[in-house]
Amino acid sequence: MNRNWCWVYRGFSAASLLLIAVTLYHWGAKEVRGDPAQVFVLTVAGGVALTVAGGLFSWFGISVVADVGERGNGAALIALAAAILSVAIMYAGGSLGDGPSYWNNFFSGGLAILSWFLLWLILELGGRISVSISEERDLATGCRMAGWFLAQGLILGRAVAGDWHSVATTVHDWAADGWPALPLMATAVLVERRSRPSRRRPFPNWFMAGLLPGMGYLVVALFWLWRRGAWEGMP
DSSP: OOHHHHHHHHHHHHHHHHHHHHHHHHHSOTTTTTOHHHHHHHHHHHHHHHHHHHHHGGGGTOOIIIIIIITOOHHHHHHHHHHHHHHHHHHHHHTSSOOSSHHHHHHHHHHHHHHHHHHHHHHHHHHOHHIIIIISOOHHHHHHHHHHHHHHHHHHHHHTOSOOOOHHHHHHHHHHHHTTHHHHHHHHHHHHHHHSOOSSOSSOOTIIIIIHHHHHHHHHHHHHHHHHOSOTTOO
């Protein structure tokens, strides 16, 4: 087992937990903000969410244990490191704003994370990214997917951020603020079909076919966040 690669992934997991804790401490609900005990409880719950999400990654054809730990697959490491960070962003987004109970946070974050996995499933069916990453070990695909995972996490995390009013309002805001995730998914399917390894191009350039498209996804997400501005209840 390639322990060094596993430690890199664990480092990203630890950074994801730290992101959750810092976000809660500075921008969480009034009852949570600045309270170490409250922040600790919600961060532990975030750790559980990250663990469950990490276990689900293998269901989509890219495994932390098999691809990163046993095979030392750099493309898988890049993609999964971004994926776990993206889950943390969505969990943290669901905890932004005031609400009457922890369950409001869990519902909001869970809604974002569930829709993120659904979009990944559609992309997998349409673009076969697991084959490119796990079997072809294509670094360009890993870079593209890292950007896509983070972009979707930012969009969906922002979509569930804000003060809690009701389940219906949360779902409405998720749809109204998260709709760019759909065209971004459709774009990614087209990009994957064109850019994945083939007989004519078995080794796509990691920069032109990987980093640039991945950065493009992130630019779209950041532009959307800028357009939406501050979430309701932002301190």
